[in-house]
Structures are given as C-alpha cells and as structure tokens.
Amino acid sequence: MPIIESIDVSAVSVPLDRVTSFSNRSVSTRYYGLVKVRSKEGIEGIGFCYIGSDGGPIFTAAVEHLLGKVLIGKDSYGVEGLWQSMYQEALLQGRQGTVMRAISALDTAIWDMNSKAGGLPLHKYLGAFELESVPAYASGGYYLDGKTPEKLGEEMASYVALGFKAVKMKTGRHSPKEEEARLKAARDAVGPDVELMMDCNNAWQDVTQAMQYIRRFEQYEPYFIEEPFGPDDVDSHAKLARLTHLPIATAEIGYGRWYHKELLDKQAASILQTDAAVCGGITEWKRIAATAASYGVVVCPHWFHDLHAPLVAATPNARYVEFFWDDQVLNFRRLIDRQLSQKDGRVILHQEPGLGFGFDEKAVARYGAWTTVR
Incomplete structure (x- = not known):
C-alpha cells in the first residue's frame, strides 16, 4: 500500500533556441511545472505540465498551499478519491487554468508511481x-x-x-x-x-x-x-x-x-x-x-x-x-x-515500469529549483 510521504515541486523556464511563431503570437521561452510524488516505500512518480508565460508562482503555490496537503499521508491507490479531493479543494481557486494543470501534474505523478509499484509500464x-x-x-x-x-x-x-x-x-x-x-x-x-x-x-x-x-x-x-x-x-x-x-x-x-x-x-x-x-x-x-x-x-x-x-x-x-x-x-x-x-x-513504447523515464536533475537545476512539501 503506497502511502504518499512527500511532494517536490518546481517551476522552470527553458528558452527556445530561436523565437518561434504561431498564427497570433510568438514564443521565446517555455515554462513548465514539475512535480515528484514519493511514497514511504521510496517509490517516486513524476508529473508535469506547460504553464505558459510566468505561471510558475501560481503553479508552485497551488501544489504547496492548496493541493499537496490533500495528498500527504494518503494511499496512492485511491486515485479517484484523491482526484476528487484535489478538485474539491480547488473549486474557488481554479477549476481551469494553472491550478487545474497542477492537479493534472499531480494526478500523472500518482499514476506513474502506482504503475511502478505494480511493476508494469503505464500502458x-x-x-x-x-x-x-x-x-x-x-x-x-x-x-x-x-x-x-x-x-x-x-x-x-x-x-x-x-x-x-x-x-x-x-x-x-x-x-x-x-x-x-x-x-x-x-x-x-x-x-x-x-x-x-x-x-x-x-x-x-x-x-x-x-x-x-x-x-x-x-x-x-x-x-x-x-x-x-x-x-x-x-x-x-x-x-x-x-x-x-x-x-x-x-x-x-x-x-x-x-x-x-x-x-x-x-x-x-x-x-x-x-x-x-x-x-x-x-x-x-x-x-x-x-x-x-x-x-x-x-x-x-x-x-x-x-x-x-x-x-x-x-x-x-x-x-x-x-x-x-x-x-x-x-x-x-x-x-x-x-x-x-x-x-x-x-x-x-517504453517497457519499463511507469512512464519509463524520469527528470534529468542536472538539466532541471539549470532552469529552476525544487521545494519539498511534507
């Protein structure tokens, strides 16, 4: 029974090598929200999302102050209940946008962790x-x-x-x-x-x-x-x-x-x-x-x-x-x-348990830093 012990959260900005344009805007930097959910048994799942321009403080605040407390100490196999609890907690702060993306990243990390605990690739x-x-x-x-x-x-x-x-x-x-x-x-x-x-x-x-x-x-x-x-x-x-x-x-x-x-x-x-x-x-x-x-x-x-x-x-x-x-x-x-x-x-498809990959910690360190929620 994997019990969620801690969550690491980071918001990173990764510059593009060349400014790139769409129909009505141009992009020079990509901003990503990253999470790592860890069980008491030491199993770690990762999640992530795109957070547009300068959405990092909103993403990290959502994980640190709003959503993390809902997950700490809970059985990660209770996926549906954990999702509902996070959504309920976010009703006033954001059923769309960056807060929902934070829910998305955490939910992905839980699925990654659970499939690793089960010894199966995610698919x-x-x-x-x-x-x-x-x-x-x-x-x-x-x-x-x-x-x-x-x-x-x-x-x-x-x-x-x-x-x-x-x-x-x-x-x-x-x-x-x-x-x-x-x-x-x-x-x-x-x-x-x-x-x-x-x-x-x-x-x-x-x-x-x-x-x-x-x-x-x-x-x-x-x-x-x-x-x-x-x-x-x-x-x-x-x-x-x-x-x-x-x-x-x-x-x-x-x-x-x-x-x-x-x-x-x-x-x-x-x-x-x-x-x-x-x-x-x-x-x-x-x-x-x-x-x-x-x-x-x-x-x-x-x-x-x-x-x-x-x-x-x-x-x-x-x-x-x-x-x-x-x-x-x-x-x-x-x-x-x-x-x-x-x-x-x-x-x-990766055939290793979970998503089949992790964060490159040296690369993440070049663009941001982790904060731990317990």
Whole structure:
C-alpha cells in the first residue's frame, strides 16, 4: 500500500533556441511545472505540465498551499478519491487554468508511481490496446523568419522521409491567399497519400472569416483543421463543422469532462485533442476519452508525446500521438533522462515500469529549483 510521504515541486523556464511563431503570437521561452510524488516505500512518480508565460508562482503555490496537503499521508491507490479531493479543494481557486494543470501534474505523478509499484509500464497498467508502439504524426510547420512555402514543403517532406505517414503544419497567420500557397507547397511536397493536418491556434474571430480560408483549403484535403477559434467559442466550432466537410479538431486547452461533453453534444469537433497535462490528469483524460468513444469521436492528444503515447496505447478510439522530431519547440524533452523513439511513423513504447523515464536533475537545476512539501 503506497502511502504518499512527500511532494517536490518546481517551476522552470527553458528558452527556445530561436523565437518561434504561431498564427497570433510568438514564443521565446517555455515554462513548465514539475512535480515528484514519493511514497514511504521510496517509490517516486513524476508529473508535469506547460504553464505558459510566468505561471510558475501560481503553479508552485497551488501544489504547496492548496493541493499537496490533500495528498500527504494518503494511499496512492485511491486515485479517484484523491482526484476528487484535489478538485474539491480547488473549486474557488481554479477549476481551469494553472491550478487545474497542477492537479493534472499531480494526478500523472500518482499514476506513474502506482504503475511502478505494480511493476508494469503505464500502458499495460492502464489496460493496453497496443503493446509495442502507437501511430504518430510529425508536428511542425511553424513560422520562422525567412521560411518560405518551399522551405515549409521541404520540412514536411523530411518527416515523410523519416517514415511518418501523417504530418502537421501551422496556419492562420497570413492572408487566405498566402496560407493557401503554404498549404499547396506542403501538399505538393508530401503527396496525396500522406495525411496533412493544419493547426490554426485560435486564429479566426468568426465563421465568416474562417470560411475565407476554408474554401481555399478544402481542395487540398487536410485531415483536420485544428483550433480555428478560441476554445470557449464552442458554437462557432459547431457552425464551421456544419459548413465544411473537413474534420474540426480542438480541446487541447479544454478543462474537465463537462467542457468536452458540450463539444460532443453540439457536434463541434470530430477529433478531440484533449491534453492529460491540462484537462485534469490521466484520471480525467480517461473519462473524456471513454465518453468520446460513445459519441464515435476520435482522440488525438495534444503534444507531450512522452506522456500521451501510453495513454493512446490504452485507448481504442485514440488514433495518433503528436510527435515532435526535435526539441526546438517542445523543449520539455531537455528536462527528462530518456527519450521516446519512432520507427516508420510509430512511437516505440517504453517497457519499463511507469512512464519509463524520469527528470534529468542536472538539466532541471539549470532552469529552476525544487521545494519539498511534507
């Protein structure tokens, strides 16, 4: 019976090597929240999340002063009860945003610790659908100074050369005509048989604006259009879904099962990109994925492939894990001691107990420091 004895928490900021842009913002540094949950028996589980810009003090305060006290001294196998206790404690402070991300990180660490205690890799501890590997799409296509449509096409083709049968690019930053040129270059480069996704990052304000782009995009048959509007504008997602045959994907910053149920009820997305490091952890992610299955909706979780690969492996209606070939955008990978590999467009699952990796303590020390909660 693993009893939670202590929790370590840290907030780190990891600069990008090069400023990188999306449809409506640029990023120069990534901020991550990290936790380590330790049992009296000495078993340690890790959890983590992205906390945007300067969210570190909120994240650490949530763990130190709000959530940690709920977990210390408790049996870690009581996962559902521990989740409910953390959520209840956070009702007034944040059922969304950084506090929910702190719940997500702690919940992930508990699952990691429990699967280590059980001697099983996480995907088998959860009940595996895939045992050895999961399908992945290569994510990239960001905006960089001097990056022409031709260079974008070369990037997408390089992922196909590595064996990926699906790739993703950014869109929405430029005019409809310019974005069509980028999409055409990507499609020409990868060919007709590769699934090509497009990520808008909340680029558009309304359906009328969105359709100026979508009409140009439809002939190139992208596999999905991701996050066309702000996350709370569910009705616009639903209206756009009715106006185009292209699948709509969203929910990467969706919090909790209730928000996702609204998306499903309104038929606002045919692909959910629910992120376990955002929505409430592995516990809540499993609930959301199971609900999506009953609506016939596919789940393709948002980035953090190190976390999501075992979840996709344990979920029959999860089609892809999003995979970043290098650490230039998802530089969280600089903080861990073991990387996932891929072959022929499939991510090879760790077979060691738990998540199969830990934090690289020397790397973490370069960007932040740990505080212990007992």
